[in-house]
Amino acid sequence: MSLPGVMAAAGVYWGYLGGILILLTGLCHGNSVERKIYVTLNNTAPCVRLLNATHQIGCQSSRNGDTGVVHVVETEEDLPWLLETGPTPPYMVLLEGHLFTKDMMLKLKGSSRISGIAVTYAKPPPPDGFSLDVPCPSDGFGLYTSDHGSQYAHCNGTVWNPLGNGFSYEDFEFPIFVLQDENETEVIKQCYRDHNVPVNSSAPEYPLCAMQLSSHMHAVTSTVTCMRRNSIQMSFSINPEAVCDSLIGYNVWSSLKPINVSGTLAPEDQVVVAATRMDSRSFFWNLAPGAEGTVSGLVTQLAAAEALHKVAENQTLPRNIMFAFFQGEVFDYIGSSRMVYDMEKGRFPVKLSNIHSFVELSQVALRNSSELWVHTDPVSRSNDSVNAEVQQMIQTLKAVSSGANVTLQEVNQSQALPPASFQRFLRARNIPGVVLTDHRESFHNKYYNSMYDTADSIRMKYPSGLSKDEALNYVTEAAQALSEVATVLAKTLYQLAGGNDTVEIKADPQSVTRMLYGFLVMSNNTWFQSVVRTDWKVNFEDHQPQYYVTASRSNLNTPTQLLMSVLANLTGQVVNFTKEQCQSPEKATDPKKELYEYFWVQGPLIENSTSRAPFCVRSTTHTHHAESPAFDLNEWGSTEYSTWTESRWKEIRARIFLVPSHEFEVITLALGIAVLLISLVATYFINAKADILFSTTEDSEVAY
Numbered sequence: 001m002s003l004p005g006v007m008a009a010a011g012v013y014w015g016y017l018g019g020i021l022i023l024l025t026g027l028c029h030g031n032s033v034e035r036k037i038y039v040t041l042n043n044t045a046p047c048v049r050l051l052n053a054t055h056q057i058g059c060q061s062s063r064n065g066d067t068g069v070v071h072v073v074e075t076e077e078d079l080p081w082l083l084e085t086g087p088t089p090p091y092m093v094l095l096e097g098h099l100f101t102k103d104m105m106l107k108l109k110g111s112s113r114i115s116g117i118a119v120t121y122a123k124p125p126p127p128d129g130f131s132l133d134v135p136c137p138s139d140g141f142g143l144y145t146s147d148h149g150s151q152y153a154h155c156n157g158t159v160w161n162p163l164g165n166g167f168s169y170e171d172f173e174f175p176i177f178v179l180q181d182e183n184e185t186e187v188i189k190q191c192y193r194d195h196n197v198p199v200n201s202s203a204p205e206y207p208l209c210a211m212q213l214s215s216h217m218h219a220v221t222s223t224v225t226c227m228r229r230n231s232i233q234m235s236f237s238i239n240p241e242a243v244c245d246s247l248i249g250y251n252v253w254s255s256l257k258p259i260n261v262s263g264t265l266a267p268e269d270q271v272v273v274a275a276t277r278m279d280s281r282s283f284f285w286n287l288a289p290g291a292e293g294t295v296s297g298l299v300t301q302l303a304a305a306e307a308l309h310k311v312a313e314n315q316t317l318p319r320n321i322m323f324a325f326f327q328g329e330v331f332d333y334i335g336s337s338r339m340v341y342d343m344e345k346g347r348f349p350v351k352l353s354n355i356h357s358f359v360e361l362s363q364v365a366l367r368n369s370s371e372l373w374v375h376t377d378p379v380s381r382s383n384d385s386v387n388a389e390v391q392q393m394i395q396t397l398k399a400v401s402s403g404a405n406v407t408l409q410e411v412n413q414s415q416a417l418p419p420a421s422f423q424r425f426l427r428a429r430n431i432p433g434v435v436l437t438d439h440r441e442s443f444h445n446k447y448y449n450s451m452y453d454t455a456d457s458i459r460m461k462y463p464s465g466l467s468k469d470e471a472l473n474y475v476t477e478a479a480q481a482l483s484e485v486a487t488v489l490a491k492t493l494y495q496l497a498g499g500n501d502t503v504e505i506k507a508d509p510q511s512v513t514r515m516l517y518g519f520l521v522m523s524n525n526t527w528f529q530s531v532v533r534t535d536w537k538v539n540f541e542d543h544q545p546q547y548y549v550t551a552s553r554s555n556l557n558t559p560t561q562l563l564m565s566v567l568a569n570l571t572g573q574v575v576n577f578t579k580e581q582c583q584s585p586e587k588a589t590d591p592k593k594e595l596y597e598y599f600w601v602q603g604p605l606i607e608n609s610t611s612r613a614p615f616c617v618r619s620t621t622h623t624h625h626a627e628s629p630a631f632d633l634n635e636w637g638s639t640e641y642s643t644w645t646e647s648r649w650k651e652i653r654a655r656i657f658l659v660p661s662h663e664f665e666v667i668t669l670a671l672g673i674a675v676l677l678i679s680l681v682a683t684y685f686i687n688a689k690a691d692i693l694f695s696t697t698e699d700s701e702v703a704y
């Protein structure tokens with residue numbers, strides 16, 4: 001073979017190989033590069049797994065996340081494609097918020113063609129209401145059970161949350177996320193329109209837009225199972241890792257007259273308790289705006305506390321007043337059951353026998369005209385002495401409301417109490433007490449424990465064009481109305497504590513409106529900024545805090561820190577302490593260190609400066625550890641106490657990307673193998689003929 005011949009042969013060969021390479025790069029370019037471009041969805045909230053003594057509820061994905069081709073469901077007509085005809089299952093459903101209903105979910109739940117659901121946040125919220133909680137919240141853990149007041153058990157008589165479909169307590173085998181940001185939803189829809197829309201009902205072509213939802217949960221079956229697994233891990237594993245944790249938080253409490261937290265009250269000391277809850281929930285993790293369900297009562301009670309602390313004679317009242325804010329109440333009364341438990345065990349300065357009477361604020365922002373309803377417990381009222389005291393409380397309430405724009409009315413005496421922390425106290429002792437609400441029978445709240453229970457749902461309206469600081473101080477109608485309720489509450493408490501009805505007590509609409517703004521619109525405001533402790537890493541955000549109670553082992557959550565800061569500001573005094581004295585008063589020779597808490601707060605911004613002027617605030621604001629007694633007692637199967645735990649997880653993630661077809665992937669693989677084989681053959685060929693191909697130039701010259 002002459003050299004030019006060989007060269008030509010080699011040239012053809014290299015050309016051939018190069019051609020394949022170019023062909024492959026060209027083919028792969030469109031897909032494999034794009035395929036690597038994941039777009040992470042940054043504003044989502046997952047549904048996670050929770051467990052109680054006997055069941056698991058919530059959602060989870062498979063270990064590495066579930067993937068499916070995106071299909072947008074905007075009307076019922078989009079369903080057949082999803083459930084029957086679509087050629088590329090499994091599908092990831094992008095469900096319009098207003099279609100997130102029981103009917104729809106039952107259809108989707110049964111189908112193996114669905115790998116997960118991403119729900120959009122409906123704006124405006126569904127007008128007919130939306131509640132995924134059960135119709136009879138915390139059934140079985142309140143006062144009425146088969147052993148006590150059984151004629152009222154299971155909401156026999158009054159169904160409190162008739163709109164509730166109970167989805168929050170069901171178990172889903174696939175991931176469900178909510179998309180909180182319209183713009184992100186639009187990104188997904190655009191991807192869907194560009195790639196997945198069926199043309200003339202023929203199958204769309206690859207590459208398709210796909211979504212992956214990852215929310216794999218470690219715990220299964222029940223709290224009993226997962227806690228047992230935890231304890232096995234703890235005793236046998238070198239590096240133990242729990243699979244679930246109990247839901248946990250802190251109750252907040254304070255008193256009008258300081259109480260020595262190192263001791264217990266004398267038996268003759270009497271305390272009037274004002275109570276409300278401080279948590280909420282929704283179907284999705286850490287999403288719980290709780291405007292009517294939680295914040296309406298919380299803010300009203302804070303305003304009443306402020307009003308009472310302003311009364312000059314308050315330290316000479318015959319009885320003390322205690323303000324309690326309970327955590328974890330939506331999960332079968334975690335906070336109140338723990339307080340009752342600790343009171344019984346003598347681990348709390350106030351004992352059950354010290355409680356003179358109990359006034360609870362439930363949902364109070366949605367009053368029809370000016371009505372405020374008084375609920376009482378028919379079972380305890382069958383005792384004459386208790387009944388007489390309850391009557392007395394109602395008389396007091398009626399008397400003080402006559403001056404205010406509040407029409408106080410009693411519900412039918414044979415009606416049971418609505419869900420309330422007070423039920424846990426009544427379980428332990430017959431305490432005279434009332435629960436105040438805006439509803440006579442079932443809730444006025446159409447969005448009970450859902451993501452739509454927001455400032456809008458309690459009709460908080462601001463004129464447009466207000467700056468942040470103007471909005472903070474703008475007195476809305478909602479705030480005005482709640483301050484009237486707060487005035488009634490404050491006056492009632494004052495008289496129950498033995499005070500004189502001639503004393504002037506009035507809640508301040510200005511502080512009510514600032515609180516509503518901070519707790520429901522924007523925690524990042526100048527007032528909240530100035531009242532928080534400097535050592536608290538509060539997560540100030542340009543939206544409202546979420547009142548969801550989780551299994552977080554870390555210290556106080558953001559709403560608790562905010563609540564305590566505001567409570568201390570409204571009921572405390574500024575004291576002339578240095579930072580060191582304030583942060584560790586036990587070192588200072590303060591004779592009252594057991595009576596007060598000291599907060600070194602950020603203080604207001606100094607004029608024309610970015611630094612703040614911190615100071616020390618002394619108040620009776622205390623925390624109380626709120627973990628269900630079931631975990632103190634290691635009774636994981638308890639039917640007496642809440643047993644809710646939250647599963648642990650490694651990763652929560654939602655993202656979209658383009659997938660190539662299976663055929664394409666197979667072709668890519670086949671071509672890859674082909675190239676490999678050809679290369680091997682080529683290498684062998686080149687090796688074998690190396691002497692000819694790369695022969696020295698000497699020989700060539702000689703040949704010439």
Ligand SMILES: *[C@@H]1O[C@H](CO)[C@@H](O)[C@H](O)[C@H]1NC(C)=O
Pocket residue numbers: 039040041042184187
């Ligand atoms: C989420 O954030 C990442 C990083 O900031 C960004 O690349 C991505 O585009 C965001 N996702 C969406 C849907 O905007």
Ligand SMILES: *[C@@H]1O[C@H](CO)[C@@H](O)[C@H](O)[C@H]1NC(C)=O
Pocket residue numbers: 052053054055057140169170638639
């Ligand atoms: C656990 O939760 C499920 C679902 O809500 C409920 O049916 C069951 O009664 C609960 N178990 C206990 C012991 O409360």
Ligand SMILES: *[C@@H]1O[C@H](CO)[C@@H](O)[C@H](O)[C@H]1NC(C)=O
Pocket residue numbers: 181182183
């Ligand atoms: C969405 O995008 C629009 C226009 O880009 C912007 O004005 C709006 O603030 C964005 N909304 C959110 C919630 O980010």
Ligand SMILES: *[C@@H]1O[C@H](CO)[C@@H](O)[C@H](O)[C@H]1NC(C)=O
Pocket residue numbers: 199200
């Ligand atoms: C869809 O069908 C219509 C009528 O059958 C036809 O005119 C149109 O070209 C089709 N479109 C595509 C993209 O095939």
Ligand SMILES: *[C@@H]1O[C@H](CO)[C@@H](O)[C@H](O)[C@H]1NC(C)=O
Pocket residue numbers: 260261262263264591592593594595
């Ligand atoms: C608080 O109670 C403890 C224990 O009973 C006692 O030693 C202490 O002096 C009390 N403090 C005040 C200020 O009364």
Ligand SMILES: *[C@@H]1O[C@H](CO)[C@@H](O)[C@H](O)[C@H]1NC(C)=O
Pocket residue numbers: 412413414415
């Ligand atoms: C109160 O309820 C009971 C039983 O539900 C009923 O018999 C009674 O008529 C009601 N009373 C009033 C005043 O509505």
Ligand SMILES: *[C@@H]1O[C@H](CO)[C@@H](O)[C@H](O)[C@H]1NC(C)=O
Pocket residue numbers: 383384385386430
């Ligand atoms: C009524 O309740 C009080 C206080 O709980 C109790 O001392 C009394 O014995 C009760 N009376 C009856 C008749 O049960």
Ligand SMILES: *[C@@H]1O[C@H](CO)[C@@H](O)[C@H](O)[C@H]1NC(C)=O
Pocket residue numbers: 500501502
């Ligand atoms: C209440 O105050 C009025 C006027 O200050 C006084 O006359 C009256 O005796 C007081 N009543 C009680 C029970 O202290």
Ligand SMILES: *[C@@H]1O[C@H](CO)[C@@H](O)[C@H](O)[C@H]1NC(C)=O
Pocket residue numbers: 468524525540541542
């Ligand atoms: C809070 O508000 C201030 C002033 O309006 C602003 O500078 C800051 O960026 C905000 N912080 C957050 C986390 O939004």
Ligand SMILES: *[C@@H]1O[C@H](CO)[C@@H](O)[C@H](O)[C@H]1NC(C)=O
Pocket residue numbers: 527530531568569570571572573574604617
């Ligand atoms: C409460 O906050 C206001 C406004 O920041 C401040 O003027 C006042 O001194 C504070 N009061 C207390 C007791 O912290």
Ligand SMILES: *[C@@H]1O[C@H](CO)[C@@H](O)[C@H](O)[C@H]1NC(C)=O
Pocket residue numbers: 576
């Ligand atoms: C505050 O305390 C410091 C020292 O502890 C003292 O010098 C100062 O006068 C006090 N100020 C007031 C207003 O009491």
Ligand SMILES: *[C@@H]1O[C@H](CO)[C@@H](O)[C@H](O)[C@H]1NC(C)=O
Pocket residue numbers: 607608
């Ligand atoms: C803050 O700045 C304004 C305008 O620059 C000035 O009029 C004012 O005197 C300054 N205040 C202080 C306390 O320096």
